[in-house]
Every structure is written in C-alpha cells, then in structure tokens.
Amino acid sequence: MSCCAAGTEGALEVERAAHALPSSEEMRLASRSVGEGLYQTDLSLPAVHCGACIATVERALRALPSVERARVNLSTRRVAVVWKARVGDEPTDPQVIARQLASVGYEAHLFMLDDRAGDALRNQLLRAVAVAGFAAANIMLLSVSVWAGADAATRDMFHWISALIAAPALIYCGRYFYLSAWSALKHGRTNMDVPIAIGISISYLMSLWETVHHGEHAYFDATASLLFFLLIGRTLDQVMRERARSAITGLAALSPRGAMVLGADGSRDYRPLDEVEVGDRIAVSAGDRIPIDGLVIAGSSDLDMSIVNGESAAVGVTVGDPVQAGTLSLTGSLVVEATAPARSSFLAEVIHLMEAAEGGRARYRRMADRAAALYAPVVHLTALFAFVFWGLYDGDWKHALVVAVAVLIITCPCAIGLAVPVVQIVAAGRLFKAGIMVKDGSAMERLAEIDTVAFDKTGTLTLGRPALVTADPFDPQTLALAAALGRQSRHPLSQTLAQVADAAGPAFDDVREIPGAGLQASCGPRVYRLGSRAFAGAAAGADHVSVAAPDAALSEVVLSLDGRELATFHFEDALRPGARAAIAALQSQGLSLGILSGDRPGVVEALAARIGIADWKAGLQPGDKVDFIAAASADGHRLLMVGDGINDAPALSAAHVSMAPATAADIGRQAADFVFLRKSLDAVPFAIRASKAAGRLVRQNFGLAIAYNLIAVPVALAGYATPLIAAVAMSGSSIIVVLNALRLNRLELPEEIAVAGTTAARATRLPIGHAA
Template sequence: MSCCAFGAVAAEYAPRSGWPSDQEIRLASRTVGEDLLQTDLSVPSAHCGGCIAAIEAALTPLEGVVSARLNLTTRRATVKWRKAGKAPPLFQALAAAGYDASLFSLDEPETNQEMRRLVRATAVAGFGAFNIMLFSVSVWSGAGEGTRHLFHILSAVLAVPVVLYSGRVFFLSAWSAAKSGRANMDVPISVGILFALALSLHDTLRNNPHAYFDAVTSLIFFLLAGRTLDHMMRSKARTAVLGLARMMPRGAAVVAPDGEVSYKPLQEIAPQERVLVAPGERIPLDGVVASGSADVDAAIVTGEAASLPVKPGSSVLAGMLNLDGSLEVTVTRPVADSFVASIARLMEAAEHGRAKYRRLADRAASAYSPFVHALAMLAFVGWMTATGDWHRSLTVAISVLIITCPCALGLAVPMAQVMAARRLFERGIALKDGSGLERLAEVDTVVFDKTGTLTLGDPRVTDCSVPHEHLAAAAALAARSRHPAARAVAALAEGRLDVEEFREQPGLGIEGRIGSNVYRLGKAEWVRSQGEASHSGTDQGSTLTCNGEFLGSFSFSDTPRLQARQAVNGLRAAGLEVEMLSGDRREPVSRMAAALGIAAFRSGLLPQGKVTRLEELARNGRRTLMVGDGLNDAPALSAAHVSMAPGNAADIGRAAADLVFFGRGLMAVPDAIAIAATARRLVHQNLALAIAYNVLVIPVALLGYVTPLMAAVAMSLSSILVVANALRFPSMRGRTVASEGPGAPVPIALEAAR
C-alpha cells in the first residue's frame, strides 16, 4: 500500500547478461499496426500510482517507443514500439529505474505468490504486534521498574524478528528506489520504522521509561493489512475475466485437410484451421461454424440467459458453451486476439487512463515524499531549538514522519476506479480508459444514433403488395445485395433463382435479369425510369418492377433495440437531455422518436453533420454522451465528451468509443452513467477523507501531542478507511437483463482492445 513518487531515470544503461535479446522480444511481441509491435512486460515490483509514473517515464522516452502504459492490477506494462530497427532497451530502462521485469507470457501458470507473501508477513506482524500490545498495557497500567524493563526486553525480542521479516516488504522497495535515485513512500515508512526501533532499543538498554516497540510492530501490521486488502480488492475486480480464462480449454481437436484429427494447444492453432467442438465443450477460439448445428450458451460472453442457435455460417466466440450437437468451427482469430483475450485487455485498459482526479492524486502523492522528510526534519530542528532534548525531538520527528505518509491519498482514486470497472463488467460493459469513467459522470446530454443503436438495424417487411408468383424473383434479386432492406426482402422466399447481369445503384436500388425478364427493386422513381434517377425521394419502401411494369411494393420498419424505451425513460428521469441524430429520412426518424419518447431529433445527417451538432452542444456548455455503432458514427464518437458503442458495432466504431457494451439491451447506457456517478462520489469522499486526515493530524503531530504508536494507528487506519469506503460500491448483481431471444446476433471480438 505504498505510494511511489516520480523519480528521474538514468540515461545510461549498464550492460547486464540475462536480458532478452532483440529476437526474443520480437517473438514475444504481436503486431498492432502496419509498423507497430506491442510487447507485454511483467513488472512484479510495481505497487501504486507513483510506480505507474516512474515506469511510464522510464519507457516512453526510449527510441522507437510510441506509448507505454502500466496496469497496476496485473503489474503488466504494455509497450508499443516501431518494428523498424532494433527493439528498445526496455529491460535496461526499467532496471535503471529500479524495477525488475520479464516478458509476460500467456503460458505462465496462475500463481498468487505475492498474496501468500503478504499474508505471511501480515500474520507475523500481527502476532508480534498483539503480544507486544499486551506487554504495553501492563506498562501503561503502572508496572514497577523491574517489570517494565522485563516487558521492554520481551517486546524487543518480538519486535526485531517482526521488523526483519515483515518489514522487508517496505525495506526492499525503499532500497530499490534509493538505488535508482528515486524516493518512494516506502522510504519514509522504512526510515520511521528503523528510527523508532533504534530509539526503542536505546531506551530499553538504558532502562528508560518509554519504548515504542508497539508502535513499530503496529505500523507494520496495519500497513501490511491495508496492502493485503488492496491486493485482494484488485484481484477480486478481475475475478470474472480470470474465471472465464480458467474455464477455457488449453487446446482443441484440429481437423486436417485430409480428415485426420489431432489435438493442439490453442497457441499453435492458426486462422483458417478447423476445430471440433463436442457437446458440453466451450468453443476454444473465435470462428465461423463450418458444419453442424447446435444451441450455444452465450451468457458468459453476452450476459444473456437465452441460448443461441448456430448453424453453418454463424459467427461464434471463444467462451461460448456448446449445449448440444457437434460443431466444426473454422478459426478466424488466434488465441491472443480471441474474444476472451480482448475482454481481458479491455478490463486492464480501464486502469490505464490518466484521469483528472488520478493525475491530481498521483502528483500530490509524489510531492509528499520530500515534503514528509522536510517536515520531519523541521519538527526535529524546531523541538531541539526549543527544548534541547534530542530524545523528545527525535520522538516528535518520528511521529511526524509516520503520521503524514499519504498512502490514503494515493489509494483514493484507483480503488474507486477498480471497483467501478468490476461493476461495469458485471453489467456487460467494458471500460477502455479510466478517464472515460470520469467523463461519463459529467454528462448532461445523451445523443443516440438511430439505426443499429436505438434500433437493431435489421428492418422487417411489414407490408407487401407484390404478387406471390413474383416473390421468388424479388428474393433472388435481393439476396445479391447486402443492403438491410434487401436482406429483409430476401427472407420472404426460400430457394434462389439464377440472377444474371446484376447491378446495384447505391442509394437507388438493384436490378438483374432472371430468365428473359429484367427486374428492378428500389426507389419508385428509379425502378420506373429507364435512365438514372436522382437520390431524392420520400418513398418509405421499395418498389418492384418487371421489364418496367409495376408489380408492387414493400414497406419496412426497423425493430427498436431491447429496453430502448426503458433506457430513454431512465435517462430522462435522471435529469438528462436525450437527442437522436440519424442519416435516415425524416419520416422513419420521427416515427421512431415518437415511439421512444424522444422530443429532440435530427434526420438526414451526414457524419460531419453529427459532429457539427455535437460541437454546437459543446459550445452551449453541454457535455454529451454519444451512443453509436456504425462506420459513419466514428467521427461523432470521437468528437463527443464521452462515447459508447455496442459490441456488434463496426470495428472503427468500437475503436473510437470509450465504453463497449455487449448485450442488445440499451439499459447498459443508464447503468453505466449510474456506475460512473457512484464512482465519482466515492472518489470525492476518498479524497476528502485523505485531505482532511492530513490537515487535522499534521499540526497535532508537530505540536508533540502524537506518540509514534498513535501515529502508526492513525496513518494505517486512514488508508484502510479509504479502501473500505471503495468496497461500499453497490453491486449490480440484483439487476437482470431482459432475455433477447434466440435470434440475438453474436457480438464479435473487440478489435479496439488490440
């Protein structure tokens, strides 16, 4: 539970054997762009916000490095660098900054050595502290001089092993920082522990009336208890992702082109290979069903309870459970880019954001290290000048050194963010950037795209006047197009007629020859014309002609996304303005707005028009949340104050969004805003607690009214109080998501997380 301060990084790196070579680093890296590689490093000695600043500052200036981010929960540094030229000296830079590192590997076994080390150290410190406290009670109660001296000797016998064993958690960190020229917050803690122990041993040998073995051991115990709680809390926040990863198989049965079946580890399975998935097995990798049909349980991926039927051509994701039937799946992504890996990276990315409050807390914590030492020295000099009593002066200085450690300030923001990221994940929402959570809590206006966001983007034919004998021709023609309205027409008839001379006019319609007849399907003015027609028109459906003769028309309506009306009502009840922006015609936009209760809407907007509207709202002082899904929404998602996209959105839309939700229900939007508001409230409370604590205790400590024991208890309890306050984050488990039925499309893996 230390708060490391920012420090300078050595410019020169001494040569050392054992560091990975350029080839090893490249093999362990993965491509994330045309000219970029990403290397993941395990940095086990990283502990807090100050470590984030120090590690990122050590890696970012290296030649070829584009970005460097540290995830504190996993203690993993992600470095993106240009593949041209040699690999940057990542390990040398971290060593110069005082951190040991290694290449992160997905094959590493799940271990909890850090947790076991903290538990053992805390247990030893607790045993010593509580026994010494019993001796101290006797001393405080007025024990005679001989008894008091005996109890001090017994306390020393207990305290020295506690300091040597349990205190090494702080000593090693402080020594590592000191060697690299940094001053982290384990430095004043270590100095305070050693000074208090030395002073207590001195007083015990001289048979003085006071000794502070209880303060030394209590300080170590409470600090370790807080650090253990911090570790448990961070691990708990990732339980859902880790649980999904543990349930995944280590390998899969691969079908070779000649039909031979062999078992391969997932890491060795490449795209386009086919894997067998038996009933009761989880789908190991993202892919497309090549043969077989079955119902799959997608709850672990989408959060929905209803099973999902899949058949040849259906997209499936790693983690889905095959309930019945045998499937043969063509792999489309390697294990490192699978849905499970992408979700894990998104969860980790939530801690990478350098939000305003977190930057403020990190700067304050980093500035505190020299401040604490200066204040303790000032207390010693002041009391020496006033009293001439070095013993009293040193006691006050030790108390000031201990009580002013800003551990609570360093924990105030990340603890609330970690819990918020967990709650979002429970609701099927992935947070890509910690700063997005802060911006989400500030929104006062929610702007929705229509097609694909408020609606499913999957129109259905609601009225058809085409004669039945021509439906097969219309369906065959429509099946050649990817337009949503054409897909709706194609679903009206089974079987397919041969279509020749197929041609599609964007924004107008499609035409093709079936036998000796030429069919046209699209805008009325175009299908009836022999030449080109304009793109204008107010028709609300599609007209079918055969050799220029009118046959009939189709009318369409889009299906509102599940919980759309409920989500809009919830946002309005929370005092937020709701607006809809769409590139569609005014008639369908106005109908959808009326159906959902949205008063403000704009239609016929190009992507730049949506951006212009968001900029207009920003100039009027509005802070907008943009919710969109398509390629044309990407500029608006980037321009908004904060943005969300559904998991089945276009790749570029997910890449531009700050949050991604996986279910089809829109209640994810008000849920995310509520979680963000709760996180902001807890951050404010934690910062207020941390600042109020220091404002109150510093004058009292400087005046000499605080003993080292009181300082140890007060400082430790302030940190534990901040963590406990973050643990009050309300759970969302009691809320349910409406079942979306077996027709729910499968969300594809998150490219944005790569």
C-alpha cells in the same frame, strides 16, 4: 494501508530469479500492432507501488526515441508501451524498453493476466501478518511482567527475549518495506516505503539501545504491533483490489490455458494458447469454451454467447459461422479454424478495455499521482521538523525521536493514492456487469460532464435489420414467391423477405440483380421483378431504372409479374430494445437529445416521433456530423455521440465522449470511448449515471483523505500519537476510502431501473432543428 500495495516486494526476489529480461524476439511476438507502424507491448513491473513509481517509469520510457507513449496501471503492476517499429532508417529493438526499465530499478517481464499471482501475494501477506501477530502477542505477554514492576535483572532478561523475538519478525515481515525502500534509494529516488522502513527501524533500534543500557522502557511490543497493523492494512488493500478487479479475473478465467490443435494427419496436439497460430484447426468439445476467435469448418453446436451479446438465449452455429473466444459450446463438437492470435481475440480485447479503464490517467488520477509524488520529501521534512522542535523544546531527544517516527507513519498519503484508482476499478467492474466496456478512466470523467446526446439512427437507435410490417395483399403463395426471389440477393430488404416463408418457391431459369433497382428473374416466358415500384412496373427488357428514393417513413418493395403488380411490401427498421425507455431516462436527467443521420428525412422524422426526440438532422455525410459536433462544442456544449458505423467514426472521435454498440464496425468500436455489449440502449443512461456516481465518490474520497491529514498530522506533531496509534490511523483511513468506493456496487443495473414517466422533466432542446 498503503496505496503502494507493496506486498509484491515479498515476491520480488522470486520474480527476479524466475524472470530474466525478455528477449527481443519474445517481446516482438508478444506485441500487437496498433496501426501506423506502432506496436504495443505490455510488461509486468512487480516493483511499481505508488504515484512516484508511476512517474519514474513513464518518464524513463518517454525518454526513449522509439517510445510513442507509456501508461502504467497500478492495480495490475503493468505498463503498456506503444513503440515505433522504426526510428529513422533503423529498426527498433524492443528489448531496449526492458533495459531502460531495469536501469531505473524496475525489472520487467512479459505481462500475462493471471489471478494465481494475486493469490500467491495474498497468501504471502497473510503469513507475514500471522508472524507479526504472533511476535506482537508474545512480546506483549513478556511486557506484562515488566509493567508489573519486575526487578532490574528480570526486566533486562525479558527485554532481551523480546529483542530476539522481534528481530526475525522485523526481517521476515519488514522485508516488504525494506526491499521496496532499498530499490528506490539505490536508484536515487524515494517512495512511500522509505519513511515506513525508517520508522520501524528506529523503533527497534531505540528499544535495543534501551536494552543494552539497562533502560526501564523498551518498545519491542510497539515495533511488532506496528508491523502487524501495517501488514493488515496492506493485506486488506490487496484483497479489496482483487475484489474490485473480480470482473477482469473472471474474464481471464473464461479463456482456456490451451487448445487441442488438429494436425493434417489427424493427430491431436494440446498447445498453450500463445502457441496457436492463425490457420490452425482446433477441436472444441461440447461443454468447452472456445479458446480463440475463428471460423467453424466442421460440426454444429449451440453457443452460450452471453459474454458477447449479453443475451441468455443460445445461438446456433454451423460450418462457415464465425465464433469468438470465451463463448461456450453447449450441445455439440466443433472444429474451428483460428483467424486471429490469442492476444488479438475478442476476449483479449474486452480484457484490455477493462484494464485500460483502471489505468486511465484521468484528471483526478493525475492530481492524486502528483500528491503522492510530493509525499516523501514533505513527510521527511515534517518529521525532521518535529524531531528538532521537540528535542529543543523539552530536551528529551528520545521523546522527540518517537514523535518523528509517529509523524513518518501517520502522514503516509495512502488514502489519497487510493482515492481515484479504487473508484475507477469498482466503476469499471460495475459497468462491465451491465455489459458496458470503458476504455479509459478519463472517459468516465468526460461522460459525467455532458449536457447533450446525439444519436446515429441505423444500427444505434435501430438494429439495422428491417422488419416487414405490411404485405398488400397478404397471400401465402405470393409471400413464398417473394421469399424465393429474396434468397437470391444479399440486400437487407431481400434478406428480410427471404425469412417470411419456408416454402421453396419456383425454380428460376435466370436471376439478375440490377444495382439500385432490384431483382429480375425469369421462369419460362414469365418475368418476375422485385424492387422499387418504378423498376417492378417497367418494361421487362429494361436493364436499369433511375429512380429517386421517395421521402417516405417506410421502405417499399414491389413484386410484379410481366410488369403487373402482384404485391407491395413495406418495411420498418426494428427499434433497438430499450430505446424509448433510454430516451425517457436521458430526458429526465435534463440532457438535450437529437438525431444525426445520413438517412432520408421522412424515415428520420418518423423514427424521431416514435421515440420522442424532437430535434433531428437527416441526409448528413460523415463530415457534416463532425462539423455539427464542432459547432456544438464551440457553443459550449459537451456532447456524447452514440453511433456504430464506419461513417460515424470521425464523429465518435470528434465528440467530447462517445459510445458504440458491440455490433458496430471495427473502426467505430476503436473510435468510441465506451462499447456496450447488450442490445438494449439503456446502457447509455446507465453509463452516465455510473460515471456521475463515480465522480461523486472520487470527490468524497479526496475529502476524506484531506480531512484525515488535517486531523492526524497536528495530532502527531503535538506528540499525542504513538507509532502504533499512527499505524492504526493510517490503515484505517485507507480502509474507509476503499469501503466508500465499494458503495458504487449498490448502483442498480439497467434492467432494475424503473423509468419514471416518459416526458418528465423535458430536456432543453438541442439546436439541431428540423430538416427543411
């Protein structure tokens, strides 16, 4: 099996006929802004097969002054190009990117994630396998008579019949290798298909020479069998890649192909998703998935939002509520106003994250690419050496040529080429099943290296939603009064109070919110106040009260009437589900843990005690968190930062690796290397375990690939491997590597993990120290 997965060459001519170079306007429309005058365009490159292809494409694109960076994803045959809108005073024509790719032999068209292309390729490969198998079986039947001692005339006839069967099989089945090899050679480079094309060609030509000269032995059966086994390897490669990428194709299937757009006159027009514009009104029926991010402007429904939050419970939406692409309307019809184009939707963002995880240029991936890039010259020299040595050694140049062909085939470093990407694909899919998005394969490598974890508090260890824990005195009428006041404010504590009672409460004549203090409302001559103790007990005419926040573990709100206290309410931020179990799991892994928070020391200390973290810092500004991370890095610590807010973005960027919940601010999600969709914090220890397991499997794959070459190459050089045996061995090594990577699917998902104890293997304490 080849890491090239070169079956795409079979469809390359069709692709070239169907896809001319995209126009400048098409490329602009398909691009998305990534900030600071930069845009990203994703292009499909069907001819990309191996590490050498990746290096050629990226080197060609980086030579353009308008290209900021370029990254090739081998599994999707896609290149993500980030380019500048302007170079100097001149605007950039994005089509120059496609022209540059065409100049080095890679015709490009706009990338669209579509599993139908993968299905077509798999079917083409299966047909080629069937043809090669049919040819091999029939030639072997004819060879039986030859082996049984047929006379010269019968032998020659059977050889010619075998040649006629093998020739069309070689053309039809071998085109996957020939087209790829020719594309590389005509642009002055080589790839993994060049020696394979040479090998099968020499095998056939040697047999034809023997037939023309009435030789006793021909190798048409070996040629057809060689093609058969090479194609089996490539087909299995394609199938396993599709299986490993099933999470991405599954996500793509959640996105409808189009949307029913409502016109101003009430007409309905079904449009492809790419033609839906911001501001369009879209009709969504019960049972349909929402095609695009938007705002509900009519109707109500219950949504299955498991793709967003990982929860099975339906969420009700009505007019004014935002909805996200990929969610399923269960019970009602909606009219949604589009707020973002399809390429910028939540679902598209998740798919981009998944694909980025596959294409990340991690350290191991770069090592594998460099090894693959050295492959062609090393293999050609090795085969030449074998040919010359055996020809001089025993004078049998025909045997020397057979040995050289076997060397060409058996030394293909397909296993090395697959060692890293297949593990990254499987790992990204496994993390996705656990509700975790990873942006880059290198992030998994960095996560496996950490020794320290620092958490933000609000929105990370907690949900950022305060919960009412005490009401003194507890009186339904007083609660209804407080709830009625709370509905007049958007403050989190007021919103919590607003939900504790259903009664409408009194009608207020006037309501004012005094920043930093609370709410004041009049009902006839009476004045109600809801806020801090000092504010609620102050004179009714006071417009502002300067009160220092008390250093207490619970937040306090007082309700008063004309300065007389009616009730006191205490709130506590709700702990994120799975927080205690996650902390225990991290401690059991021997990691140092701490909290870096901007909240009050009393609140942070109380939370740290609740979840079992001994080290914490409070009252930190964003710059303070960055300074702490820099100091920890200088001391040799490799720190994972888990945070969610805008104020955490600098710390997330500064850390060795970072994670954020899906509820984080946009800038926080963009700065993080991992994003977890579920509410539970058990995503953190699971991601660490998965990353460490992926690292182990990558190292095992490298070991398997190296061991294969240490055994196979000497065997081929010694003349003990025929071309057919070489093809079987090469395919077998790649299959073993892929199967080893698929073992990652056995890693238990977070909800199945049993936390052994709460204080076992207590971690070394992070040098954060208690706040004074």
